[in-house]
Amino acid sequence: MTIHHQPDKAAPNKDLIDAVRAFNRFYTRQIGLLDEGLLKSAFSLTEARVLYELAHREGLTATDLGRDLGLDAGYVSRLLKKFERLHLISRVTLVSDARQSSIALTPAGRDAFAPLNKDSHDQVAALLGRLPASEQERLVKSMRTVQRLLDDNAEPKIPYLLRPLQVGDIGWITRRQGMLYAQDYGWDETYEALVAEILAAFVKSFDPKWERGWIAEREGEVVGSVFVVRKSDQVAKLRLLYVEPSARGLGIGKRLVEECIGFARARGYKTLTLWTNDILTAARHIYQAAGFKLIEEEPHHSFGKDLVGQNWDLEL
Amino acid sequence: MTIHHQPDKAAPNKDLIDAVRAFNRFYTRQIGLLDEGLLKSAFSLTEARVLYELAHREGLTATDLGRDLGLDAGYVSRLLKKFERLHLISRVTLVSDARQSSIALTPAGRDAFAPLNKDSHDQVAALLGRLPASEQERLVKSMRTVQRLLDDNAEPKIPYLLRPLQVGDIGWITRRQGMLYAQDYGWDETYEALVAEILAAFVKSFDPKWERGWIAEREGEVVGSVFVVRKSDQVAKLRLLYVEPSARGLGIGKRLVEECIGFARARGYKTLTLWTNDILTAARHIYQAAGFKLIEEEPHHSFGKDLVGQNWDLEL
DNA sequence: TCATTTACTTGACGGAGTCAACTATATAAG
DNA sequence: CTTATATAGTTGACTCCGTCAAGTAAATGA
Known part of the structure; x- marks a missing residue:
């Protein structure tokens, strides 16, 4: 869903600069204190x-x-x-x-x-x-x-890893998705509420045999996620794909979708379906590349905006 | 709900110490680089x-x-x-x-x-x-x-401020409540899901005349929250009170409850009710001090634990 | 009133760090 | 292969940052 290009660099504002300078002065002193001990x-x-x-x-x-x-x-x-x-x-x-x-x-x-x-x-x-x-x-x-x-050259050794859901994740994903869509597309707080609702339902009715979630983590921070839920014996649904802006370009979105497809195949589903919106172009590219086909489109008014919803299917 | 005493200090583990030392070395160099420019x-x-x-x-x-x-x-x-x-x-x-x-x-x-x-x-x-x-x-x-x-003596000038809900809050509150109760009481992920569900419903059916949420913020970080929802013309319900462990002792919990009571009175509700669990003693003290009376108790099994739920009412 | 502490000053000093010149080796260009 | 240029490391000479200890004057406490 939310996947797009890296944001541009920006001229910093004065408050931020002053905060960094204050930190530098503070930490200069801090290091001085720690070093005193070594002087003996x-x-x-x-x-x-x-x-x-x-x-x-x-x-x-x-x-x-x-x-x-x-x-x-x-x-x-x-x-x-x-x-x-x-x-x-x-x-x-x-x-x-x-x-x-x-x-x-x-x-x-x-x-x-x-x-x-x-x-x-x-x-x-x-x-x-x-x-x-x-x-x-x-x-x-x-x-x-x-x-x-x-640190420019401080790329983490492990670019990212996938793990199952744990406590704290659904709140975090809710927050990040809510904030990202609000920032990028002006969606209102009802989108965040929808994410919360979907994730609450996922946890409450979770069936490990038929459903699964993946969290992408980088340096201990959640940078992406996706969920597969059961619609019927034959049909699974991919939901809530997202990748943090700071972690884009690492192929995390593609990887998450691949995991979903692999899981859905292994469990014997016949179809993997998903719903998204036409403005989310980066996500669409991932779905297309993975073999999903656009089934139908329909306009709707949600999250304070006029949008065009899309259903995509992948025959497994 | 989650309000208790300050956690104890703890002997640090080696990974954390090494991380701090690595940061000190890194920042020593960083400050050195910045200072070079001033040497001329x-x-x-x-x-x-x-x-x-x-x-x-x-x-x-x-x-x-x-x-x-x-x-x-x-x-x-x-x-x-x-x-x-x-x-x-x-x-x-x-x-x-x-x-x-x-x-x-x-x-x-x-x-x-x-x-x-x-x-x-x-x-x-x-x-x-x-x-x-x-x-x-x-x-x-x-x-x-x-x-x-x-910095020991770096207490913020404004201890905290209250503001209305904004995008990102419900996810954050969900996460923090889920994590705190998991940590302190061993509750499982279904509690986090319940919080998500309650907050999703709050946003979806939000009626500003009859309902309200308060977020306590300190230095730009959410450190507490509470919600009042409408049960009927006569009865309002206080929900999801929480204060971050790091912000306890500032009277934030008491203040949040007072805001709820003031709001409920002003809107003409006759009763403010709330549901909590007996193990949450710090929260109970706040409710008692505010004049709430324990109406009934009943054991239940939720969030992976045997608990005793309590209903408290305040006649307004 | 006298002893002790605190704020600041001053002389003497050391050594951390800089600069520039130099040697030896490696790399690039023709 | 020869020559020019760059890089790795060494060394002498020097600066001045910062420390230490002793001292003065004022304040505080007994």
Whole structure:
């Protein structure tokens, strides 16, 4: 149903900019507080950051370190020399390029890093420990969101996964569908109510043998869903297909429809049918590509708009 | 319905700690990148931070600056001396304490700060500009969440406000109620479905003269809600009262119930009734305090549990 | 009145980080 | 193959950010 192209980039407004700046000032201080604890160690803050990188990644070169931590090449060179003198690291010249060498912590290096690591861990644990568990999760979720949005090359390893319905999903799907259609097509709150009604009925009369829902999840967030419900022995109905704007272009819509078709076939249905509206072109393309045929169209007035409803069928 | 005491603090698990640490490393780098742009100016980073504070707050003392920015007192003293020499600030000894003085930017100080401020503003604008508008808002919302959770003394100015229902609310309320009751009482997904059904019906048959919903919002987030629906000319029913755990203790539940009672009275109803379950003790206290009387109790099996339903009435 | 604390100042100092020049190797162009 | 250019890393020289400790003056408390 709601599937269309990625939204365009937009010039930010002042309130948002100020909020980001306020956050930056706040977090500058926050990081400063956390770093204070580490200052008592034999290593400077930057040395600790370098050790952290070395402890968690393999085969780094001096340039890698400088780039990823934003450090001056000369400074990195000196740091590494110091570490080498203390026997904390070992360097192996790369066969592919004799200018570079692969840097690794020695066992002594790991020993030196361990207490630093523990201090940092404990300090964050203390910070988190001040909050109740549910708030801890909200915090981490928000941090992940910030990080993913700001980090260009932070694409999740798993683009998305499909899972069955769980508590909280039907409310979320109701909300998102309601908001998306209101935003994109000006539909009123009766559409959101319709989604709520459909999902409530789905759960109440759920028959696992004949019906199923799929939730597409990405980084712990719901980014799409679809449902198959039983109309009769012969006919199943695909309902409420949607994909979040932020997750479009990954083939999630196509995949969800394929799952429906596979399920309907496996359960022996003869026909998979669906109802949609003509303005939802992106969804239509998916249905067409999957082999659905337009059966009939009829105008209707719903959700505060004049619309043209469409019934599509796929013979299984 | 769901109103109970604040949850306890909990020892954080390792995944959450690691996620926070990852975020700290990420944001250390992020702030470093943003700061690079400011380095070309005549002021050091810390000087710029001090100027920012002075430009945005009045009547600061040297100690205030040092405390809020986490700086050494000696260093602050020197910075201020330099600023004074450049005629960027003026100091007025406090009458209440001759050791302290109130620091203010001079017009020249404001002029010196303006380009710094603009650079920082533009840089953040560029950062945000890379994202589509909807993502910009998600980013800022997440940042606000992080800041509010970590900043002890960052209570919002307005504790909460009440507003009417809008698109997206019924899904959100459905989700949150479903999740809260699942978590706290082990109710299954049929409760969430029931909430969805009630809210769908509310919207579909909504009669503004006789019915109303209130949403409690705090910092742009829904933290509670309640609905009054018409049962007959004489009888109104209060439904779906809930307050987010994070927003409890602010009197939101009491306020929501009061709104319902006021509305029911104003519309000429004779009775306000409600159905709840005996295990929801915090909600019961609110009803009792508002004058509701327990009319009847009866056991029932719903949402996967054995429960005792209660009907409460308030004569208006 | 005297001891203690607080706000700020000042001298002395260290080391984190920068800049530019340099060597050695790799890559691209002709 | 030769030559020009780019990249990886090193090193000397330097700056100045920020810390530490000692000191002064005022405020507070006993």
